[in-house]
Amino acid sequence: MDKYLIRNTLPTDHQRVISVMPDWWDGRDLRSMLPKVFFVHFCSNSFVVEASDQLIGFLVGFMSQTDENVGYIHFAGVHPQFRKEGIGRKLYNQFFKQCELKNRTIIRACTSPVNKLSITFHQRMGFIIEAGDGEIDGIPVTSNYLEINNPKVLFRREI
Numbered sequence: 029m030d031k032y033l034i035r036n037t038l039p040t041d042h043q044r045v046i047s048v049m050p051d052w053w054d055g056r057d058l059r060s061m062l063p064k065v066f067f068v069h070f071c072s073n074s075f076v077v078e079a080s081d082q083l084i085g086f087l088v089g090f091m092s093q094t095d096e097n098v099g100y101i102h103f104a105g106v107h108p109q110f111r112k113e114g115i116g117r118k119l120y121n122q123f124f125k126q127c128e129l130k131n132r133t134i135i136r137a138c139t140s141p142v143n144k145l146s147i148t149f150h151q152r153m154g155f156i157i158e159a160g161d162g163e164i165d166g167i168p169v170t171s172n173y174l175e176i177n178n179p180k181v182l183f184r185r186e187i
Contacts, residue, residue, distance in 0.1 A: 032084065032115065034122060037074040042067040044083050045076070045105075052105050062088060062103050073099070073126050077106075077115050084110045087119040091130055099127035101137040120153055124187055133187055138180040141169050147181055155183035 042064040049059050066074065070090040077085035085106040092098035101123060106115045127135060137155065139146035141164040151157070160170040162179060169179035 031079055032118075033078045034075055034118060035078075037067050037071050037076055037086070037088070039064065039067045039071075041076055041083075041086070045086050048083060048107070049105065052108060058103075066090075066102065073123065075119055075122050077119060079110075083107070085115040085119055087123055089123045089126075091127070091132060092136075095134075097132055098134045098136055099123065099130070099132040101135065104137075116149055117153065127187060135185045135187060137183045138170075138173060139183070141165065141167055141179055141181050150183045153185065155185040158182040158184050 042062075045067075046059040046062060049062070050057050066088045070088060073090050074088040075086065076083060085104075087101060087104040089099060089101045089104075092100055101120070104116065104119055106119075124135065127133075135155075137150060139150065141147075147157075147167065157168055158170075160168040160179075160182065162169050162171050164179060167181055170182050171177070171179050173180040173182065
């Protein structure tokens, strides 16, 4: 991982990140889920990974204002050509360190039930899938977690 630079996000990273999202998610346009406000107000808990100034990964997270024990990973992605190199793991571990520094013992995240790579990744990282109010392809989902009729798989990990 020494060839990669991991650093906190800056407001100027927003455009770089949203410009790659459709390609990294096989044409799914998820850019509306990541407004610039995250790159303005959550930089200390959000990270990018670069190699030779090329963006190859990012994680946007924050410390819950509602539950003082929770850190939340809002969005993370790795360039498809760099997957399987431990970049996602490095990003998550960097966020876990921030949570530990801030006495956060529970990490939460969510993903779409169609994103099987994300589900597998979270489980490999030690997250459990939380019970939901439904099931899709044998996976528990919460039907209206972020918006109506948009089911999400909810994850939880204790550190």
